[in-house]
Amino acid sequence: MPGPTSYFDPAAVDALTPRTADLVRRRAAALGSAYRLFYREPLELVRGEGARVWDREGVEYLDVYNNVPSVGHAHPRVVAAIAEQAAHLNTHTRYLDEATIVYAEDLLGTFPGHLANVMFTCTGSEANDLALRIAKAATGNEGVIVTHNAYHGVTAKVAAISPSLGGMDSLAPWVRTIDAPAPGVDLGAAVVVAIASLAEAGIRPAALIVDTIFASDGVFPDAVGLPAAVAAIHAAGGIFLADEVQPGFGRLGRSGEHASLWGFGRHGLEPDLVTLGKPMGNGHPIAGVVARRDLVDAFAARGRYFNTFGGNPVSIAAAQATLDVVRDQRLPEHAARVGSALLAALRELDDPRVGAVRGAGLFLGVDLVDGDGRPDEVLALDVVNALRGRHILLAASGPDNHTLKIRPPLVFDEADATRLVTELAEVLKERA
Amino acid sequence: MPGPTSYFDPAAVDALTPRTADLVRRRAAALGSAYRLFYREPLELVRGEGARVWDREGVEYLDVYNNVPSVGHAHPRVVAAIAEQAAHLNTHTRYLDEATIVYAEDLLGTFPGHLANVMFTCTGSEANDLALRIAKAATGNEGVIVTHNAYHGVTAKVAAISPSLGGMDSLAPWVRTIDAPAPGVDLGAAVVVAIASLAEAGIRPAALIVDTIFASDGVFPDAVGLPAAVAAIHAAGGIFLADEVQPGFGRLGRSGEHASLWGFGRHGLEPDLVTLGKPMGNGHPIAGVVARRDLVDAFAARGRYFNTFGGNPVSIAAAQATLDVVRDQRLPEHAARVGSALLAALRELDDPRVGAVRGAGLFLGVDLVDGDGRPDEVLALDVVNALRGRHILLAASGPDNHTLKIRPPLVFDEADATRLVTELAEVLKERA
Known part of the structure; x- marks a missing residue:
């Protein structure tokens, strides 16, 4: 099925922590088979503020994905x-x-x-x-x-x-x-x-x-x-x-x-x-x-x-x-400024697996490609889940599921952008 | 066009108070021609509690229409x-x-x-x-x-x-x-x-x-x-x-x-x-x-x-x-009790223009008919607007627009039901 590559595989439920496995099973039983969950290890979020969300254990995540809470979570x-x-x-x-x-x-x-x-x-x-x-x-x-x-x-x-x-x-x-x-x-x-x-x-x-x-x-x-x-x-x-x-x-x-x-x-x-x-x-x-x-x-x-x-x-x-x-809060101007810096930084990533980088304001796409420059969906999936492990939330999208989709709450700032680029570079280096 | 009979006629805007006329005109300009307003004199509501709502001037209305705020307005x-x-x-x-x-x-x-x-x-x-x-x-x-x-x-x-x-x-x-x-x-x-x-x-x-x-x-x-x-x-x-x-x-x-x-x-x-x-x-x-x-x-x-x-x-x-x-709050049981009493009281209305009265719980329909027992849409429209004048809100519905539709918030109680029946009887008497 086409679509974002970043979904949880229900067959992998036994590998989860007991609490997460229990929630995943109960959820599947009640909500049925048409629903999806993000990530190899689904995320249970309980709080948000600005461009940050926290899971049940108090772990903080940088939200680079959610365009709905545009002026920041729980503004x-x-x-x-x-x-x-x-x-x-x-x-x-x-x-x-x-x-x-x-x-x-x-x-x-x-x-x-x-x-x-x-x-x-x-x-x-x-x-x-x-x-x-x-x-x-x-x-x-x-x-x-x-x-x-x-x-x-x-x-x-x-x-x-x-x-x-x-x-x-x-x-x-x-x-x-x-x-x-x-x-x-x-x-x-x-x-x-x-x-x-x-x-x-x-x-x-x-x-x-x-x-x-x-x-x-x-x-x-x-x-x-x-x-x-x-x-x-x-x-x-x-x-x-x-x-x-x-x-x-x-x-x-x-x-x-x-x-x-x-x-x-x-x-x-x-x-x-x-x-x-x-x-x-x-x-x-x-x-x-x-x-x-x-x-x-x-x-x-x-x-x-x-x-x-x-x-x-x-x-x-x-x-x-x-x-x-x-x-x-002049968020469109803020999005133009931060997005422009982020676009430039992503384009400077020195890695042949980073293909085209496109974007306007705080809506960006980063193509991940293989050695022949072809869409690399497997790599994109790995990167999305590895970033989740580093407490950064985004997803892959596009017709070939190889485009990292970057569209955080608009309060996402320059320091957040730097962190995203740094962690993305690290994640790619680990897979070099 | 079929549908509830109780809409405001935009051609009648000049008869409204200046404030209401201004709001109606600005609303029509911005929201366009597919929207409707209830009543010959549209209602500007600002507060609700239980089965009651209040307009801008502080006038209280008994809500016999709104089935959405089921447990009461602003619970x-x-x-x-x-x-x-x-x-x-x-x-x-x-x-x-x-x-x-x-x-x-x-x-x-x-x-x-x-x-x-x-x-x-x-x-x-x-x-x-x-x-x-x-x-x-x-x-x-x-x-x-x-x-x-x-x-x-x-x-x-x-x-x-x-x-x-x-x-x-x-x-x-x-x-x-x-x-x-x-x-x-x-x-x-x-x-x-x-x-x-x-x-x-x-x-x-x-x-x-x-x-x-x-x-x-x-x-x-x-x-x-x-x-x-x-x-x-x-x-x-x-x-x-x-x-x-x-x-x-x-x-x-x-x-x-x-x-x-x-x-x-x-x-x-x-x-x-x-x-x-x-x-x-x-x-x-x-x-x-x-x-x-x-x-x-x-x-x-x-x-x-x-x-x-x-x-x-x-x-x-x-x-x-x-x-x-x-x-x-045992609202289904409450609805059964109040609705049953209301159904009985409506059926006891001694007026040939009250035709069939049907209902279950707090969802009731009252057909208004003419001397030959035929649907009387004009009467229903008059009754709806006359009740609004007596600070009781309901609407007419059904294929012939002659059925008073009674479906208040479920906290509507016996005294409210008595008031509704009394006022309905008065409004009919005025038109005898």
Whole structure:
């Protein structure tokens, strides 16, 4: 099964400590066989703060993996906002709530003006699912174009456009895939080919949807062909959906040139729909769709939308506190600075097994390769588990599972970056 | 558009107070046209406690509508559990977390033994969506049978089996609908017909899915034909999915005869899949699927499942506290007692416009009818808004929008029930 290489093998349960083995067995019995655990030796975490987490024995780990607690684990402002609102009231969007309106206006202020509406869901999966419903209602079309190893969520609809999930016998007839924007790939031409292929099947395109950091494809921050791809989907009557669930809320860094919290801003694009999720409430389940008003109107003409928990006052409080911290602590600028230093340090690693190193802000990918420069999944798996042994948490990803995925909480600092690079060099040296 | 009749008409914004009008306009500008607000005069709520909520001016309302804050608005045990866990750590199911396992075991203990696995999502929509993916993987079939005015959620997949949402040009080719179990309806025969209709289209049934209180169909607690319907779907190779998102967690009451937190227990059924949602975390976004292990195994053979926020430690803390309160405060028994008295009192209302009164526990439906006994949607709308004027919150529902839907927080007590019946009688008298 494709996917991250870093999962626990259930057959190895007997090698664990008695307590861990007991928890793993009870968990498998109750949660069933579709769940996975990270690492050869699963990790039982009990506390977090900033970019650090602690296990049950009090051992501290540097978190280089979790992009959800974006402003830092258990950030006191977010925790206080949740606790205070929960103690007052938690209802839903069919009553008026001033804070929800204020947050919606605040959030929309970070987008280009043509993106005038926001709709709230609980997960990125729900956001992408709703966005596809909107795209279909607005265009009247069915076809969807995604990258080869795309991941856009786990509802039936978005799992069908997420080849990285594995388990697909074949793509749905209304889906076409294109290459991720590795060097030499012409994204615009690829979209033209995909549209032609849909047309041969009598299907017109509703949407081109891309994660603007191409995370599950192996992290590609410089998608030079993306404007041409967007032009092609527009010319064919489809819309462009920027999936910002992973790159959004400032992770890709911000400088004068890219004055945006959003990945599409780096590429100089103006999407028709944008989906948000993971870091939006720093771990609290809130996500959403930002859209052109005319697209929402086309959707609304066919039916209302109500998500029981989506945009409830407690979720909104978590999201507002998170957005406030992102700005007040200038985390996009911080991510740009630390990420840039980390990228440079990783590229200076003097080891032929370190292949391409790509990244923007605090979203980086490091390819590990064998002597012939080919993807080395086994090495990547070893490195991930060896780093866990050194109390550094990350994972491997990408279509060949050989890309170390580096996307820590945004409070990750220069000293953390130095520690990561030093330990990675040590782990590689041990395997020389 | 079908659906609850109790929405605000955006054209009436000028009649509102300046503050409310301003909020309504800003909300529409930011959230767009797919959202709705309750009542001719929308309500701005700021606080809740037990079965009561307060608006911005400090006016108190009796909440007869909100089934999500099931153990009472802002229940201190649930609030404390959320605040404490959020201050420690919020991660996900790829690390070990003892409390998640304990909750899963505790929850599964309330189900028949053949339902051995639970998988966590954030919303009931996601739960039903996942359940349909499991049913398809396990049966290899596509067909789904639901009731005529079913509501099972808002993802693309489950919206397609939710005719009550409106806006459908036609049902998907893999969906068939059956009558809700009003008196005289033979559910078993209806399912046989639906299966035959699918077969004519070359489609085999994956699942029969019913909300076990048939809420959106108008509240039908006594579905005498349900066992025959389940037998029919099983005979055709499909599975039976009990949607407990609304009736579950004790709302339908518990007595010696029906010693279950679940609606399917009232009907003496053993479902293959059960979906949970709304009251599970008393408003915190958590939901789930409870399933036969072999069904989960069939799904897992095709791919893993990971929901970023689903089953995170904070959501689990909310769910555990909620389940603890349901038991410690004996809320199912309370719901049975208060609901039974309320049902009797409503049936004693001496007014020909009160038609059938149905219910189980604290989930009741009251049909309002005209002089010829026909559904009176206009009257229902008037009554809902008049009760809001008397500081009592409920809504109308059902296929003809003439059924008052009564489903308060479970702490709603005898005095609350008396007040509701008294005020309803007054409101009807005013319109005599």
